Amino acid sequence: MSRLLEATNLNAAYLTPEGREVKAVDDVSLYIDEGEILGCAGESGCGKSTLGNVLALTARPPLYPISGRITIDGQTISLDRENKVPRTWRGEVVSMLPQGALNSLSPTARIRNLVGDVMKAHDAKMGKDEALDRARDRMKELGLPPRALDAYPHELSGGMKQRVITVISTLLNPKLLIADEPTSALDVSSQRALVEMLREMLNQGIMKGVIFVTHDLPLLKSISDRIAVMYAGQIVEVASAETIADNARHPYSTALLNAVLAPEPDTLVKRVEGIRGAPPSLAKPPSGCRFHPRCGLVMDICSAKQPAPVGTDLEFACCHWTAQHPDQVIRVEDVLARNDEVEE
Amino acid sequence: MGLGRYLLRKFLWYLGALLVALLLNFFLPRLIPGNPVDALVGRLSQGGAGSDQLQAMHTQYVKEFGLDKPMWQQFFIYLGNLAKGDLGTSFMQYPASVNKLVGDALPFSVALQLPAILFGWLIGNLLGAIAAFKGGWFDKGAFVGSLFLSSMPYYCLAILLLFGLAVWYPMFPQGRAYSLGLTPEFSFTFLNDAISYWWLPFLSLVLIFIGGQAVGMRSMAIYELGSDYVNYGRGLGMKDSQMVRYIFRNAMLPQITGLALSIGGLVGGALITELVFNYPGMGSLLFGAISSNDYPVIQAITLIITVTVLMANFAVEVLYGFIDPRIKATQGGDKS
Ligand SMILES: Nc1ncnc2c1ncn2[C@@H]1O[C@H](COP(=O)(O)OP(=O)(O)OP(=O)(O)O)[C@@H](O)[C@H]1O
Ligand code: SF4
Ligand SMILES: [Mg+2]
Numbered sequence: 001m002s003r004l005l006e007a008t009n010l011n012a013a014y015l016t017p018e019g020r021e022v023k024a025v026d027d028v029s030l031y032i033d034e035g036e037i038l039g040c041a042g043e044s045g046c047g048k049s050t051l052g053n054v055l056a057l058t059a060r061p062p063l064y065p066i067s068g069r070i071t072i073d074g075q076t077i078s079l080d081r082e083n084k085v086p087r088t089w090r091g092e093v094v095s096m097l098p099q100g101a102l103n104s105l106s107p108t109a110r111i112r113n114l115v116g117d118v119m120k121a122h123d124a125k126m127g128k129d130e131a132l133d134r135a136r137d138r139m140k141e142l143g144l145p146p147r148a149l150d151a152y153p154h155e156l157s158g159g160m161k162q163r164v165i166t167v168i169s170t171l172l173n174p175k176l177l178i179a180d181e182p183t184s185a186l187d188v189s190s191q192r193a194l195v196e197m198l199r200e201m202l203n204q205g206i207m208k209g210v211i212f213v214t215h216d217l218p219l220l221k222s223i224s225d226r227i228a229v230m231y232a233g234q235i236v237e238v239a240s241a242e243t244i245a246d247n248a249r250h251p252y253s254t255a256l257l258n259a260v261l262a263p264e265p266d267t268l269v270k271r272v273e274g275i276r277g278a279p280p281s282l283a284k285p286p287s288g289c290r291f292h293p294r295c296g297l298v299m300d301i302c303s304a305k306q307p308a309p310v311g312t313d314l315e316f317a318c319c320h321w322t323a324q325h326p327d328q329v330i331r332v333e334d335v336l337a338r339n340d341e342v343e344e
Numbered sequence: 345m346g347l348g349r350y351l352l353r354k355f356l357w358y359l360g361a362l363l364v365a366l367l368l369n370f371f372l373p374r375l376i377p378g379n380p381v382d383a384l385v386g387r388l389s390q391g392g393a394g395s396d397q398l399q400a401m402h403t404q405y406v407k408e409f410g411l412d413k414p415m416w417q418q419f420f421i422y423l424g425n426l427a428k429g430d431l432g433t434s435f436m437q438y439p440a441s442v443n444k445l446v447g448d449a450l451p452f453s454v455a456l457q458l459p460a461i462l463f464g465w466l467i468g469n470l471l472g473a474i475a476a477f478k479g480g481w482f483d484k485g486a487f488v489g490s491l492f493l494s495s496m497p498y499y500c501l502a503i504l505l506l507f508g509l510a511v512w513y514p515m516f517p518q519g520r521a522y523s524l525g526l527t528p529e530f531s532f533t534f535l536n537d538a539i540s541y542w543w544l545p546f547l548s549l550v551l552i553f554i555g556g557q558a559v560g561m562r563s564m565a566i567y568e569l570g571s572d573y574v575n576y577g578r579g580l581g582m583k584d585s586q587m588v589r590y591i592f593r594n595a596m597l598p599q600i601t602g603l604a605l606s607i608g609g610l611v612g613g614a615l616i617t618e619l620v621f622n623y624p625g626m627g628s629l630l631f632g633a634i635s636s637n638d639y640p641v642i643q644a645i646t647l648i649i650t651v652t653v654l655m656a657n658f659a660v661e662v663l664y665g666f667i668d669p670r671i672k673a674t675q676g677g678d679k680s
Contacts, residue, residue, distance in 0.1 A: 005423075056579055058575065060575075060578070060580045087581050087583070088581050088582035089581070090578065090579055090580060091579070091581030091582075092581060095579065095580065096576070096579040096580075097578075098572065098575070100575050101570045102572040103571055104572045104573055104576040105573055105576075106573045106590045106593070106594060107669070107670055108593050108594055108597070108667070108668060108669060108670075109590060109593070109595065110669075114577075117577075117586045118580045118581070118582060119584055120586075121580070121581050121582045121583050121586060122581055131580075152669040152670070154669070154670050155669075165576075168580070169579075169580065172581075215474055216487040301596075337533055
């Protein structure tokens with residue numbers, strides 16, 4: 001299997017009106033192999049969407065990329081504050097799939113107009129009819145009614161709109177698709193249809209890899225090959241979906257996912273018990289390990305020194321405790337031990 | 345089909361509104377206390393006519409205006425005359441017909457306001473859109489300037505302009521619509537003369553209009569610029585020029601309504617501007633008519649205003665039905 005994405009040392013910050021920088025992506029490195037779906041989890045405000053925007057090259061004020069390199073399928077781009085990126089990367093090399101319930105489609109334009117414009121933006125010679133034919137073929141291949149292209153956005157159901165948006169996002173066969181909570185506004189059957197369609201597209205080679213952001217943890221486990229867990233602007237652990245579910249190597253992953261994903265009958269009890277408190281403000285992150293104010297396994301070193309990643313590019317965790325106890329399983333109860341301290 | 349039914353329903357609705365307006369239009373002025381014939385005869389009496397003559401005149405006027413008949417009969421006579429396009433006879437400027445008074449005043453109001461509205465709309469929207477796109481100092485300057493202009497009362501700017509460009513630095517003549525001694529006609533001399541008087545009131549209107557439109561368009565465009573579909577379009581690698589088209593289409597919708605309604609209201613005249621500049625338009629005519637209980641003139645003008653405003657509203661709804669697909673769907677009920 002060959003490497004699809006190599007993103008190294010990505011940094012990006014929001015510039016607040018007072019002129020301060022809020023670093024929402026802090027020295028993040030991320031690797032994806034061809035054919036993979038990488039799930040991305042983390043509490044609200046941990047920087048998942050921001051990371052998605054940086055990777056999709058769609059950062060715009062007040063969000064500024066600061067530094068980092070992105071290599072996708074052999075093509076490399078360096079990030080800087082100037083944020084001058086080749087326009088045609090977007091949509092062709094990397095594309096984004098937003099949540100369809102947002103107003104991602106202009107209410108006064110038919111879907112086919114957007115299709116024509118997107119194609120034309122990347123191939124000036126492409127005529128409207130040709131663009132539309134291609135979109136129709138794609139719709140048919142995926143079992144969607146081509147008629148939907150003639151509709152206005154409000155005429156489509158939520159599930160259909162999300163699938164049409166998915167088709168538009170992948171019209172140009174982008175290498176990498178970044179899906180930011182695409183299912184969060186859908187009912188269960190529409191969710192399943194979308195997820196199946198994404199798999200199908202990946203199998204057909206329409207795109208070579210997907211980053212899938214979601215808060216729906218069962219869905220996350222079922223769709224992801226690997227899962228990246230974000231906390232306070234950093235990736236604290238990446239591992240295969242099974243590892244994350246059964247034997248996560250970072251206390252935060254355990255607290256966030258283990259209780260929900262473990263298939264044992266007693267999950268009902270655990271499910272109720274989640275981690276209390278909230279992620280820290282990114283304007284002033286805690287020293288050392290950013291999770292230390294909430295972590296039940298905290299040690300003296302944790303607030304002093306930032307833990308380095310232990311593992312490989314594709315599977316690693318950043319935690320002092322795990323580094324010191326490589327063979328020990330993290331127990332949820334231990335991580336949540338400090339729940340009593342935190343006021344709900 | 346949905347759109348047709350939608351339009352028909354709207355049309356009937358507006359027809360109903362017109363009928364109600366006609367009724368109100370006829371009866372309301374008659375509820376104003378004071379009999380206009382008394383006033384008219386009273387004015388004549390200052391000419392030194394004897395009391396017998398006055399009495400006779402009074403009876404004759406009452407008869408001529410049909411004021412001796414019951415109200416409902418007067419109303420039907422009024423409707424009948426309207427159908428013939430006859431707006432009646434002015435009480436105060438007897439025997440001038442209302443048609444003539446309106447015919448004299450309307451061209452001045454239209455000539456003054458139509459260009460002001462069109463230019464103001466065009467320039468204001470462009471300015472607002474460019475300010476939103478460019479941002480930075482251009483935006484700040486344009487925004488503050490527009491806000492200042494648009495919140496200025498009409499008379500204030502009018503008086504400032506009068507003082508600045510007619511008194512202090514006399515670029516333009518002041519105080520009327522054309523030079524004394526000329527009569528309105530389609531001749532080069534007259535038009536040339538009238539244009540020099542036209543500039544000041546035109547400027548006072550157009551500047552305020554530009555300001556208002558620019559402020560509105562700017563906030564609409566900024567809102568649209570931050571919207572999800574712009575983000576998504578950029579994420580798909582679309583060109584800025586393509587995005588601008590989408591943004592414009594959405595930001596324009598409310599502005600079109602504003603334009604149509606301004607044009608519809610135009611026939612009422614620009615009251616304050618016309619008074620300040622002593623301009624013989626519909627505003628001045630209406631103002632004079634109200635102060636002298638001149639029913640036929642009041643009625644005629646309010647009727648014309650009602651009809652044009654209703655027509656403009658109807659035009660907006662028809663237009664919206666065509667350009668905004670959401671309305672077509674919700675009103676026509678043709679969801680697929
Ligand atoms: N415009 C902004 N100005 C300043 N800070 C911002 C801005 N937008 C987001 N942030 C900060 O960036 C951080 C990351 O936000 P982001 O939207 O990426 O989180 P997320 O993980 O996608 O959350 P969610 O799960 O709710 O979508 C947040 O902590 C937020 O405070
Ligand atoms: S043990 Fe220390 S390093 Fe590991 S998560 Fe807890 S606080 Fe962070
Ligand atoms: Mg998000």
